[in-house]
Amino acid sequence: MEKYSVFIIDDHALVREGLAMVVNQEPDMEVCGSADDGPAALNMLFNIEPSIAIVDLSLTTSDGLEVVKAIKARYPDVFVLVLSMREELVFAERCVRAGASGYVMKSEEPAVVIKALRHIVKGKIYFSERMTEYILNKAMNVKNCSDKDVVEALTDREFQVFQMVGNGFTSKHIAEKLNLSVKTIDAFRESMKHKLGLKNANELSQYAIKWAHYQDVII
Numbered sequence: 001m002e003k004y005s006v007f008i009i010d011d012h013a014l015v016r017e018g019l020a021m022v023v024n025q026e027p028d029m030e031v032c033g034s035a036d037d038g039p040a041a042l043n044m045l046f047n048i049e050p051s052i053a054i055v056d057l058s059l060t061t062s063d064g065l066e067v068v069k070a071i072k073a074r075y076p077d078v079f080v081l082v083l084s085m086r087e088e089l090v091f092a093e094r095c096v097r098a099g100a101s102g103y104v105m106k107s108e109e110p111a112v113v114i115k116a117l118r119h120i121v122k123g124k125i126y127f128s129e130r131m132t133e134y135i136l137n138k139a140m141n142v143k144n145c146s147d148k149d150v151v152e153a154l155t156d157r158e159f160q161v162f163q164m165v166g167n168g169f170t171s172k173h174i175a176e177k178l179n180l181s182v183k184t185i186d187a188f189r190e191s192m193k194h195k196l197g198l199k200n201a202n203e204l205s206q207y208a209i210k211w212a213h214y215q216d217v218i219i
Helices: 013-024 038-048 064-074 088-098 110-120 129-139 146-151 156-166 171-178 182-196 201-215
Strands: 004-009 029-035 052-055 079-084 102-105
Touching (some): 029 038, 038 064, 064 088, 079 110, 102 110, 182 201
Parallel strands (some): 079 102
């Protein structure tokens, strides 16, 4: 029987080992390697090039969304499944636009991860029933969560900065973390204020903090 190879990217050793145990129990899957951050994973994938990469969004030293983009840019034949604590309704569509083929929250049962892996290796997109319903409702203009719809107007980089603002980071701290200039971060802030209809920096900070608290988005 042909086995699908699975590579795990997560900054928690217990999660990596737990996922490996779950995957290796399946007769048609095997874990071929793992890494705790994006750069290490991208280097290892050059020699391995697995069937599927499982990626956590909340990596300590890397932005998970950027890791997804990098994997698909360098290894377009590798399917990507995002496994995260972050709210699916907020992040799943953005991850798929970045190149992922599915999104599973870490609160799900192990069987759901296996189901998702089998789904995406066939070239399909995997979402939970709740996420699928949300997308269908949005397609029919049923606005059941205006905050999510507003935040979707932000680019991926703006969204990344927005989350960090919501976690109380200053422009200087954000600039250092993202290896950008403070002037660039301030430009992102101005753009976000315009897109979100906010008057000043204080309103942006309050909105971002409220949003991060409501979505339980902790960086």
